[in-house]
Amino acid sequence: MDYPADRMYTETHEWVAVDGENATIGLTDYAQKELGDLVFVGLPEVGDELVGGEPFADVESVKAVSEVISPVDGTVVEVNEELLDNPALINESAWDAWLVRVEPASIAVETMDAPAYAESCAQ
Amino acid sequence: MEKKTPLYDVHLAAEGKIVPFAGYLLPIEYPTGLMKEHLAVRNACGLFDVSHMGEVLFEGPGALATLNRLMTNDFSDMAYGRCRYTALCYEDGGMVDDLIVYRLDDERFLAVVNAANKDKDVAWMADHLLDDTVMRDLSDEIAQIAVQGPLAQTILARVADEAALPSAYYTFEPHVAVAGCDCLVSRTGYTGEDGFELYCAPAEAPALWEALIGAGAEDGLVPCGLGARDTLRLEASMPLYGHEMDETVDPMEAGLAFGVKMGKPGFIGKEAIAAKGLPARTRIGIEVTGRGIVREHEPVFADGKRIGTTTSGTYCPFLKKACAMALVETGSAEIGDSLEVEVRGRKVEARVAPMPFYKRKR
Numbered sequence: 001m002d003y004p005a006d007r008m009y010t011e012t013h014e015w016v017a018v019d020g021e022n023a024t025i026g027l028t029d030y031a032q033k034e035l036g037d038l039v040f041v042g043l044p045e046v047g048d049e050l051v052g053g054e055p056f057a058d059v060e061s062v063k064a065v066s067e068v069i070s071p072v073d074g075t076v077v078e079v080n081e082e083l084l085d086n087p088a089l090i091n092e093s094a095w096d097a098w099l100v101r102v103e104p105a106s107i108a109v110e111t112m113d114a115p116a117y118a119e120s121c122a123q
Numbered sequence: 124m125e126k127k128t129p130l131y132d133v134h135l136a137a138e139g140k141i142v143p144f145a146g147y148l149l150p151i152e153y154p155t156g157l158m159k160e161h162l163a164v165r166n167a168c169g170l171f172d173v174s175h176m177g178e179v180l181f182e183g184p185g186a187l188a189t190l191n192r193l194m195t196n197d198f199s200d201m202a203y204g205r206c207r208y209t210a211l212c213y214e215d216g217g218m219v220d221d222l223i224v225y226r227l228d229d230e231r232f233l234a235v236v237n238a239a240n241k242d243k244d245v246a247w248m249a250d251h252l253l254d255d256t257v258m259r260d261l262s263d264e265i266a267q268i269a270v271q272g273p274l275a276q277t278i279l280a281r282v283a284d285e286a287a288l289p290s291a292y293y294t295f296e297p298h299v300a301v302a303g304c305d306c307l308v309s310r311t312g313y314t315g316e317d318g319f320e321l322y323c324a325p326a327e328a329p330a331l332w333e334a335l336i337g338a339g340a341e342d343g344l345v346p347c348g349l350g351a352r353d354t355l356r357l358e359a360s361m362p363l364y365g366h367e368m369d370e371t372v373d374p375m376e377a378g379l380a381f382g383v384k385m386g387k388p389g390f391i392g393k394e395a396i397a398a399k400g401l402p403a404r405t406r407i408g409i410e411v412t413g414r415g416i417v418r419e420h421e422p423v424f425a426d427g428k429r430i431g432t433t434t435s436g437t438y439c440p441f442l443k444k445a446c447a448m449a450l451v452e453t454g455s456a457e458i459g460d461s462l463e464v465e466v467r468g469r470k471v472e473a474r475v476a477p478m479p480f481y482k483r484k485r
Contacts, residue, residue, distance in 0.1 A: 060416050
């Protein structure tokens with residue numbers, strides 16, 4: 001499995017790509033594989049405040065619901081509405097299927113770089 | 124410590140994702156994935172290891188009377204080679220289990236019970252045997268494989284004499300050679316599809332499983348895990364013990380009146396069920412019309428008033444919508460009525476839907 005090097009990873013299997021004050025958050029490919037076919041995504045709204053370490057979205061596969069934990073503190077400025085109608089995009093391409101963009105955002109949980117995350121998933 | 128079924132190594136080799144369930148280690152899904160496994164059963168065929176199910180033999184001159192006393196259905200007029208669904212109740216009408224009884228001959232019946240309830244069932248039934256009845260728990264001596272889907276018969280016919288297979292729903296043949304393995308084969312299942320359940324000696328189960336895969340793979344037969352078994356039964360609106368039924372629910376509330384023969388002489392629970400009259404609760408079907416998936420144990424509202432609780436719910440892969448079942452106050456919701464279900468603090472729009480949600484074309 002390839003882990004893009006342009007972003008950071010959490011132990012709860014989110015990825016976060018930081019660009020200046022803007023952060024984009026998604027689920028890792030490992031997470032989507034563990035969850036299986038996703039059939040529902042619940043997302044916050046633009047303007048919502050995210051708190052690092054707190055859940056901000058939920059994703060559901062046929063069998064299970066899982067919370068998505070925010071790696072950052074900040075305000076939601078954009079939501080990937082496409083996922084609402086087509087949650088399977090996360091299964092198809094977890095690295096492209098971002099959930100929200102946050103700005104200004106500051107990393108508020110421990111993160112790993114790609115090699116460290118790859119290693120933790122391999123364990 | 125969970126038990127392994129005789130097919131455990133086969134599941135490992137097929138990279139099944141193993142989970143503990145009802146005291147057994149079983150695959151929840153294979154690499155194929157739950158959705159495709161579910162659709163394979165609707166469109167072609169799926170293979171399930173259901174060896175965890177319990178099998179209890181009743182024999183002796185008193186066996187029939189014992190079953191008629193213990194269980195809610197009437198077995199008196201049952202021909203050999205027939206299967207019959209029934210509830211097993213406590214004195215207060217609450218359910219011990221739901222099960223299927225196979226009539227082997229005049230004095231021998233095989234009861235197939237839920238794995239999670241087996242020990243409780245065996246203890247309860249042992250305490251209530253009538254005279255001249257011997258009960259034997261054969262669960263560890265029998266493996267069970269379900270072959271389910273519209274192509275089940277076509278595929279089985281490649282490894283068995285098609286004429287030897289049971290032809291009618293809820294019948295069985297006690298001895299059918301399937302890929303050289305001696306099986307009891309019944310035309311039963313828990314998926315809402317046509318299909319068969321094969322009972323055989325544990326040692327023969329792996330070879331039988333592989334032979335069935337070999338016979339069906341080209342037509343889309345895939346092994347299916349517990350996940351698909353649950354979504355298939357829910358899509359077909361079939362109740363599951365521990366969800367739609369338990370010791371606080373009587374069979375009338377669970378919508379199982381067809382399996383309760385109030386006209387037959389006394390059975391355990393009959394007086395309590397009769398005394399209740401109209402059931403206080405009713406099992407209903409729910410289709411989610413809003414966004415989200417409704418699961419079990421979620422509050423159900425009609426016109427803002429709490430009327431009950433969901434008992435099962437999931438996304439139904441064939442119907443492509445979220446459905447649930449619930450126990451609600453009798454008379455509080457009619458088919459088509461709008462409902463709301465509270466999911467993690469959020470109200471999701473839904474409506475009362477006719478059951479079964481999915482019914483196969485015959």
